[in-house]
Amino acid sequence: MEFFMKDNGMRTEFDYGELSISGNEEYGFRPFQLMVASIAGCSASVFRKILDKQRTDYEDLQIRTEVERNPDEANRIESISLYYTIKGNHLDPAKMQRNLELSRKNCSMIRSVEGSINVEEHLEIIELSR
Template identity: 55%
Template sequence: MKYTMKEGGFFTELPFGRLDVSGDEEFGFRPYQLLVSSIAVCSGGVLRKILEKQRMDIEDIEIQTEVKRNEEMANRVEEVNVHFLIKGKDLKPVKLQKAMELTRKNCSMVQSVIGGIEVKETFEIVE
């Protein structure tokens, strides 16, 4: 990927469109937002595929995140909590927990940050 400087940040052109990145939200997405989004959405996409392969009847998955940063170390991202709200029919917590374990093992973004950022994944079943 190629990034080009602009006022207040940088941008790149990708197949889906232009991505503006900046430390200032006025000029683009902040780098930590993209990092957290990459972890959350990668996990969500892998989870969705696993649940589909297991033929679980999923209607919706919402992902909520919470981020812990260390202001004394350049505002470093130290922990990302990823919480899945899963809506479907006849969902079994034991099966979902196993799917969560597979998700962690198969999400490239989670695997990329292991050892540097603690990633915690939780879920709840929504009626």
């Protein structure tokens, strides 16, 4: 990847578009937002692949994040909580939890920040058929 200077930040080009990065969110994504998005996106992508391989019947998967930053350490990200909500039919809570743990082991972004940023996952299951 190559990054180029622009007013109030940096930019890079991808096949699917331009990404603007800036400490001021009026001009682009803030670096911490990209870090959180990378971790949430990677985790969800791996989790989804596991569910699809198991032919799990689910309709929706969402993640809400909470980020704790340390203002005394250059606003360093201390922890990220990922709150998963999965909606589907006949979802086994124990199996879903094991799948989430497996996705953590195979998520390159979470593995890259281990020992530096505390990442916690929480799972809520919404059963659509009873």
